Amino acid sequence: MAMVNESGNRGRLSSLVLARSTVDRSSLIRADNAKLDELWNSAHILVMINELFVSSETHLRFFSAADLCGEGERYFLGIHQESGQSYFVWNSRDTSLQDALKVTEDDLKGLRQIGAVLSDLHAGLAAHALALLHWHATHPRCSRCGEQTIIELGGAMRVCPADQSQHHPRTDPAIIVLVKDEDDRLLLGRQSIWPEKRFSNFAGFVEPGESFEQCVVREVAEECGVLVHSVHYLGSQPWPFPASIMIAFESVTSDPSTALADGEEITEIRWYSREEMKKAVEDGELSLPPRISVSRRMIEHWYGPNAQTELSRDGE
Numbered sequence: 075m076a077m078v079n080e081s082g083n084r085g086r087l088s089s090l091v092l093a094r095s096t097v098d099r100s101s102l103i104r105a106d107n108a109k110l111d112e113l114w115n116s117a118h119i120l121v122m123i124n125e126l127f128v129s130s131e132t133h134l135r136f137f138s139a140a141d142l143c144g145e146g147e148r149y150f151l152g153i154h155q156e157s158g159q160s161y162f163v164w165n166s167r168d169t170s171l172q173d174a175l176k177v178t179e180d181d182l183k184g185l186r187q188i189g190a191v192l193s194d195l196h197a198g199l200a201a202h203a204l205a206l207l208h209w210h211a212t213h214p215r216c217s218r219c220g221e222q223t224i225i226e227l228g229g230a231m232r233v234c235p236a237d238q239s240q241h242h243p244r245t246d247p248a249i250i251v252l253v254k255d256e257d258d259r260l261l262l263g264r265q266s267i268w269p270e271k272r273f274s275n276f277a278g279f280v281e282p283g284e285s286f287e288q289c290v291v292r293e294v295a296e297e298c299g300v301l302v303h304s305v306h307y308l309g310s311q312p313w314p315f316p317a318s319i320m321i322a323f324e325s326v327t328s329d330p331s332t333a334l335a336d337g338e339e340i341t342e343i344r345w346y347s348r349e350e351m352k353k354a355v356e357d358g359e360l361s362l363p364p365r366i367s368v369s370r371r372m373i374e375h376w377y378g379p380n381a382q383t384e385l386s387r388d389g390e
């Protein structure tokens with residue numbers, strides 16, 4: 075198994091849960107309001123009420139423009155190139171809409187809850203929609219003069235009517251890093267705010283003026299005290315909770331004995347061989363991160379092809 079893992083570890087993570095978009099964002103259309111109006115009339119429209127999607131157990135529900143009522147904002151998500159179908163999201167806080175659509179509380183679901191079971195199309199739309207919604211909700215005013223800004227480009231920009239400044243959706247880069255020693259053991263850490271028994275990889279926001287690779291080395295040193303080298307890119311996925319993109323790396327430390335939790339963000343650390351991890355999961359001593367997260371995929375990638383069956387006690 076070790077040989078399989080060694081070759082596997084050189085690869086990238088594929089099909090990350092929230093990085094599966096199949097819709098073309100059609101950015102050239104965004105500036106054409108007449109075209110957006112035309113598309114809206116035949117669009118498949120996701121409905122979000124108080125940051126939750128109208129959804130069944132396994133897929134998002136689409137509505138037509140004629141179904142909608144009350145106050146809300148529309149954001150353009152793009153066009154599927156093969157079918158020609160256009161997609162929007164309707165962002166509403168109007169409870170009359172919920173009644174009009176006959177939507178119950180059970181029909182409203184968060185992306186963390188359903189992301190892992192959605193199709194590529196739905197997962198991509200949902201990640202885009204939620205990120206846009208969070209940005210609009212928290213950036214209603216101009217950061218220069220305080221004036222209320224207005225939506226442009228189908229929701230891809232806000233503009234200040236007083237000084238014409240343009241404001242674009244934010245995405246905050248955060249690295250997440252898998253730390254191994256030279257015996258291919260994995261180091262995981264625990265934050266006190268996490269669910270019981272949960273251990274995961276190390277992560278942190280990229281600071282101004284810092285490269286991803288520098289951030290990896292700094293965050294690992296801060297959180298668990300080891301110096302890492304051989305930093306290697308694994309993949310990335312949007313993490314719209316509320317506005318991050320997780321950029322995943324693996325790295326190696328030559329001095330595992332220096333590992334020590336910082337005692338603030340990270341309260342405990344543990345080294346795992348594959349056998350130790352398997353046993354810890356079986357014994358209920360280790361709860362891996364949820365399937366929607368890149369950290370779960372990183373751990374499974376390190377573990378190897380049997381990860382899905384051998385680490386699956388955790389139902390998430």
Ligand SMILES: [Zn+2]
Pocket residue numbers: 216217218219220221234235236237238239
């Ligand atoms: Zn302004």
